[in-house]
Amino acid sequence: MTTQETQAVTPLQMQVSPGNPCPFLRALVAGGWLNDDVERLTRVRDTLLRASGQSAKGGKILAIAAIANGLSPAALLRNVREGLHLSMLRDGPLDKHGSGSRILDAHGQFQAEQLQRLATFATAKRTPQGSSELGLSLPEVTTMMDANFARARGTRRRIDRALMDGEWPVLLEVIGKDDADGARYLSVEDVWTLFQDRRLPQRLAERLA
Numbered sequence: 191m192t193t194q195e196t197q198a199v200t201p202l203q204m205q206v207s208p209g210n211p212c213p214f215l216r217a218l219v220a221g222g223w224l225n226d227d228v229e230r231l232t233r234v235r236d237t238l239l240r241a242s243g244q245s246a247k248g249g250k251i252l253a254i255a256a257i258a259n260g261l262s263p264a265a266l267l268r269n270v271r272e273g274l275h276l277s278m279l280r281d282g283p284l285d286k287h288g289s290g291s292r293i294l295d296a297h298g299q300f301q302a303e304q305l306q307r308l309a310t311f312a313t314a315k316r317t318p319q320g321s322s323e324l325g326l327s328l329p330e331v332t333t334m335m336d337a338n339f340a341r342a343r344g345t346r347r348r349i350d351r352a353l354m355d356g357e358w359p360v361l362l363e364v365i366g367k368d369d370a371d372g373a374r375y376l377s378v379e380d381v382w383t384l385f386q387d388r389r390l391p392q393r394l395a396e397r398l399a
């Protein structure tokens with residue numbers, strides 16, 4: 191998958207708030223599939239289900255979207271009534287404050303050296319077409335998440351490691367590819383495109399079109 195192919199399908203690039211730290215939600219906003227400000231929970235659910243090819247769990251998505259802006263009764267009620275405030279996810283319950291990959295900094299800026307660090311956990315994968323590309327298998331994704339958690343010693347919360355299991359392995363499932371032996375891997379190039387360009391791989395953009 192080249193960036194050019196991806197751009198051909200999702201030419202639209204909407205502004206994305208720095209208050210949205212989720213690379214997947216950022217790409218959905220940039221592509222015009224979700225509103226940058228506030229979006230009804232059912233629309234968030236339906237969009238994520240479409241993007242994932244229905245492999246995600248709708249009830250779980252609704253629950254995450256309901257609590258993502260705050261755990262107080264007032265915050266929960268507001269999300270249920272108004273929707274998910276995508277531009278106000280920073281400092282919410284799901285923000286790990288640096289316990290993650292740090293590829294996006296606290297201002298939503300792309301940090302290339304952090305993506306290069308992620309690439310050190312990847313190995314060459316043989317594609318079904320006979321070429322090779324750098325990618326992360328599930329064990330390699332797990333090693334990377336463990337290293338991120340270890341790096342944040344002193345500032346991390348215990349729940350942060352559990353939260354990671356709902357991020358990278360889900361990304362592997364949703365945008366990952368199968369290698370020549372049918373094993374799933376997360377292409378480093380696709381991760382780069384997602385974080386830096388806020389663009390989804392072509393087949394996801396087609397599912398959402």
Ligand code: HEM
Nearest residue numbers: 211212214255258279284285286287290291357360361364
């Ligand atoms: C309603 C649904 C979702 C919400 C509210 C949400 C929210 C968040 C938030 C707040 C972060 C920032 C965490 C941090 O910086 O510590 C984040 C990161 C992330 N999310 Fe999401 N997310 C959702 C769905 C998804 C989905 C469906 C995927 C995958 C397909 C995904 C993949 C990721 C990844 C890979 C990260 C980056 C973690 C890192 O940099 O280490 N998210 N998400």
